[in-house]
Amino acid sequence: MMAPRLKRRKEEGSGSVVSLFPCRKTSTSTSIQQLSDDMLFEIFCRLPCESAAKCKSVSKHWLSLISHLYFIPGYIRHHHQTNGNATQPFTLLLESFGNIVVVPSEFDKKIGVKVVDLLKFLPPASELHIEAAFNDLLLVCSNDSRFWLKNTSVFDYYICNPYTKHWLTLPPLPPMTFASTPLVGFICDANFRYKVVRIHCPSKSSSANNNTTMIRVEIFSSETGEWRTSFVASPRELNRFSQSTMQHPVVACNGMLHWLDIDVYSKTRRNKGIVVLNPQGCHLCYIDLPIFPSGCFISLGVFQGCIRIFQNSIVRCPRYCRLPPRYCPYCAGDDMNFSVWELGDYANAGTWSLKHRVYFRDILSEYPIFNMKGAELPWPVKFIAFHPNDGDIVFLQLLENCIVSCNIRTGVFCSLLDIVSMDVKSVFLLRQPSWPTPIHPLPTKFESPPRLNC
Structure with missing residues (x-):
């Protein structure tokens, strides 16, 4: 009985073997x-x-x-x-006295900018400040960490991701007394393990070697969930932190933290070098700078894993006047320029190479106000950030009320952003990776916490 039945179905059907066994159709599909x-x-x-x-x-x-x-x-x-x-999207965060301006990567035309409450998802506080950024993570501190109460510092830190609105409160530091506000660095590795590093002002060692400088370093590690304090010896004598030092952010690159060693007490305001801290082993090293003209301003940045320096030759005259450059004999001149240097061969102390040098007399712009020659260029020019995806683009602040995107290869100002005379105090670059960086919960307190080898 079975054979004729199968034969009849085959003749009436389309000839497909599967059509003969409708009951097996679900078994062969997955x-x-x-x-x-x-x-x-x-x-x-x-x-x-x-x-x-x-x-x-x-x-x-x-x-x-x-x-x-x-x-x-x-x-x-x-x-x-x-x-x-x-290229990955990114956002520039311009902070000024607690106000944050968000500038998206679509930086191709003049747009209106609003001050946003970027950190409203965090616990209520009188005021929050961004201390550092790494990829799409922000290190934020509460208002109390910027003030001194009875010579005692009280710090409240948060790590957050503005895209996912996830955040984590770090364990509090024990109240301690210090003479100045520390530099703060933030770094995260490929396995999303992060470290927060507070670097205190260098001090002379009490040993016989007067050139030895000691630095107090406090490191929070997500692996241990605790703070550890260490004293690190510098291979060179370092200058004490000044207001100029604090205005430059700590730059994270290649798993290291970098900051400028500035001698503000000399007449020429000499930039001595770059101090490098390895937070994994608490070791310090030093990178010498290229030879710059005395009195020039430099800023640190990073581009695709390479340390870069922005050198601005436009400086105020010795009297710190407020005159436009064309009226000041110290500031005027056709040789005014800025340069971009890059550090290569990082693992072997590095070699500096000049990537670009732009003379202001050669700058062109689609905006008439910037089509000027030499000393007529509006002053001052302030470095904002390097473009994270295009090595030829650098963001600058001009006239204290606008931001331009300058192509340092062609010398063309290609964009303008009006920031309404906002006094930019800090700039942070927020990346947007293909997958948001997770913020893992801290481990439970160890009975015998492991110590850093430092």
Whole structure:
């Protein structure tokens, strides 16, 4: 009875073998529940970030896969290989007395800018300040960390991701008395382990060697969930921190923290070099600067894993006058320029190379106010940041009320942003990677906490 029945179905059907066995159709097809974890992993890595994040709520199994330790690095690696040299979006954060202006990477035309409450998702505080940024993470401190109460410092730090609105409060530091506000650095590795580093003002060692400088360093590690304090000896005599030192941010690059060693007490305001701190082993080293004209202003930055220096030759005259350069014999001249230097061969003490030098007499702009010659150029010119994706673009502040995007290869001002006379105190570059950086909870307190080797 079975054979004729099969034959009749084959004649009446389309001839497909599958059509003869409708009951086997579901057995030969594969449902998504039957996919292996490796296959699901590959599927999730190919989804947009928002879609992959929503998949967490489908089932506990999917949640465990997407929350796995290796998923995010694999997701980022896949999108990097797929997109090739596609640039990541970024945002410039301009901070001034607690107000934050957000400048998106679409920096191609004059736009209106609003002061935004970027940190409103954090616990209420009288005022919050951004201390440092690394990729899409921000290190934020409360208002109390900027003031001294009875010579005792009280610091409250938060690590947050403005894109996901996730945040974490760091354990408080014990109240301690210091003579000055410390520099603060923030760094995160590929496994999303981060360190917050507070660098206190250098002091002379009490040893017989008067050239030895000691630095008090406080490091918070996400691996231990605790602060550790160390005293680090410098290979060279370092200058005490001044207002000029505090105006320059600590730059994170190649797992190290960098800041300028400035001798503000000399007549020429000499920039001596770059101090480098390895937070992993608490070691200091020193990088000498290129030879600059005396009195020039320099700023540190980073471009795609390389330390860069912005050198501005326009300086105030010795009297610190407020006259425009064309009326001041000290500031006027056709040789006014700025330069960009890059440090190569970082692992072997490094070699500086001059990438670009732009003379103001050669600058062109689509805006008539900047089409000037030499001493007629509006003053002052202030460095803002290096473009993270284009090595030829640098952001500058002119006239104290606008920001321009300057192509240092062609000498063309290509964009203008009106900031309404905002006195920019700090600038932070916020990246937007293919997958937001997670903020893992701190470990429970160890009975016997491991100590840093420093």
